[in-house]
Amino acid sequence: MSAFVTGASRGIGLALVQGLLRQGRRVVAAQRGQSQALQALHQEYPERLLPVKLDLTDEASIKSAAAEAETFAGDVQLLVHNAGIMHPSGRGENSVSRLEFNAFSQVLATNVLGPAMLTKALYPRLRAAAATEPSKVVAVGAGVASLQGNQAGGWYSYRASKTAMNAFMKNLSIEGARHKVMAFTLYPQMVDTALAKPYVKGNPYPELRTPEETAERMLELLQSFGPADTGRFVNIWSKEDIPW
Ligand SMILES: NC(=O)c1ccc[n+]([C@@H]2O[C@H](COP(=O)([O-])OP(=O)(O)OC[C@H]3O[C@@H](n4cnc5c(N)ncnc54)[C@H](OP(=O)(O)O)[C@@H]3O)[C@@H](O)[C@H]2O)c1
Numbered sequence: 001m002s003a004f005v006t007g008a009s010r011g012i013g014l015a016l017v018q019g020l021l022r023q024g025r026r027v028v029a030a031q032r033g034q035s036q037a038l039q040a041l042h043q044e045y046p047e048r049l050l051p052v053k054l055d056l057t058d059e060a061s062i063k064s065a066a067a068e069a070e071t072f073a074g075d076v077q078l079l080v081h082n083a084g085i086m087h088p089s090g091r092g093e094n095s096v097s098r099l100e101f102n103a104f105s106q107v108l109a110t111n112v113l114g115p116a117m118l119t120k121a122l123y124p125r126l127r128a129a130a131a132t133e134p135s136k137v138v139a140v141g142a143g144v145a146s147l148q149g150n151q152a153g154g155w156y157s158y159r160a161s162k163t164a165m166n167a168f169m170k171n172l173s174i175e176g177a178r179h180k181v182m183a184f185t186l187y188p189q190m191v192d193t194a195l196a197k198p199y200v201k202g203n204p205y206p207e208l209r210t211p212e213e214t215a216e217r218m219l220e221l222l223q224s225f226g227p228a229d230t231g232r233f234v235n236i237w238s239k240e241d242i243p244w
Contacts, residue, residue: 001025001026001077001078001133002025002026002027002028002069002072002073002074002075002076002077002078002129002238003025003027003028003076003077003078003079003080003130004018004027004028004030004069004073004076004080004122005017005020005027005029005030005080005082005142006030006054006077006080006081006082006083006095006115006118007029007030007031007083008029008030008031008035008038008051008082008083008237009032009035009037009038010035010037010049010193010194010210011191011193011194011211012036012082012140012191012193012197012211012214012215013029013077013080013082013083014035014038014041014186014211015210015211015212015214015216015217016080016082016218017029017038017041017069017213018041018212018215019079019212019215019216019219020101020219021041021045021048023048024048025043025078025218026048026049026050026072026073027045027048027049027050027070027143028049028050028051028052028053028068028072028073028076029041029049029050029052030052030054030065030083031051031052031053031054031176032053032054032055032083034049037125039051041178041232044082045147050068050069050070052065052068052199054083054118055114056083056109056110056111056113056114056118057106057109057114059117060105061092062114062117062118062121063121064150065121066101066118066122067127068078069122069125069168069232070181073125074125074128075125075126075128075129075135076109076122076125076126076129076135077133077135077136078135078136078137078222079107079118079122079123079126079130079135079136079138080117080138080139080140081115081118081137081138081139081140081165081235082140083110083114083115083117084110084111084140084161084162084195085106085107085110085111085158085194086107086155086195087103087104087107087155087157087158088106089103089109090157090197090198091198092154092155092158092159093154093155093156093157093159094153094154094155095154096156098156101158101226104156104157104160106156107160107161108157108160108161108190109162110166111161112161112164112165112168113164115126115139115165115168116168118167119137119172119242120194123181126137126176126179126181127179127180127181130180130181131180133227134181134182134227135180135181135182136181136182136183136184136185136222136225137169137172137176137182137183138164138184138185138186138218138222139166139169139183139184139185139186139198140185140186140187140218141162141165141166141169141185141186141187141233141238141242142158142159142162142187143148143187143189143235143242144158144159144162144238145150145159145162145163145165145166145185145242146213146233146242146243146244147163147244148243148244149242151241157233165185166185166233166244169183169185169231169233170182170183170231170233173230173231176230177227177230180227181227182225182226182227182230182231183229183231183234184222184225184229184231184232184234185233186218186221186222186236187209187233187234187235187236187242188195188209188214188217188218188236188237189205189206189209189224189237190204190205190234191208191209191210191211191214192208192209192211193211196208213238214224217234217236217237219235221239
């Protein structure tokens, strides 16, 4: 079984790659630059791990990463849309007056448009893999994507991108049901990564999870999920659906 993970240079993505390798999978790990951690992992698993270059804001890069994945892995059983940014500055906009066209565009391109185009590029491989066993597309989602749950405002571009990604994944689950391709959005609460660093003090949850325990939980859940779960937006710790 082969998996493709984006944002594999660090944080949750790197931990997912480690977890998948431990499970014995072949993994295509997409990085934007050159991650030392991923390089070290490649030395440990030279046969089963392929690091590829991927910039989700660049369509040519998406097509080339998908082509490399096909050569290495053949069919893709699991695609994880993990890469994401809060904002190029590192902090979400807390007022409409702070919106910037280029920054907003980058957040949308990274968090929604790029993942959508990568899904398109890999869809034939996901469908082919589904001939043996249903394949899965997973997005690492955010609680702030919930429109009903939005009490605090702020984080304009991040919220908008994650809500749009939820809409994309829901749509994909409907088309995918015809081809045995499932789609889930998993929300990990707050995880101790670079993305969350500026917000750790205001963590509304009792725990700050590590990327490793988060990845382990996600992979556990994914193994237990079947066709009845497709289209869900789920909190990985409570296993409850999050209101749209
Ligand atoms: N941490 C949390 O509390 C939390 C909570 C809810 C959801 N999430 C979601 O979890 C996912 C992973 O985030 P994280 O917390 O692990 O953050 P992170 O450590 O900042 O990792 C973000 C990853 O995304 C990659 N990336 C950024 N821009 C990219 C681009 N244009 N093309 C390709 N890759 C790009 C980064 O690559 P570089 O190394 O090249 O920058 C990095 O690998 C994100 O989708 C985030 O929204 C996180």
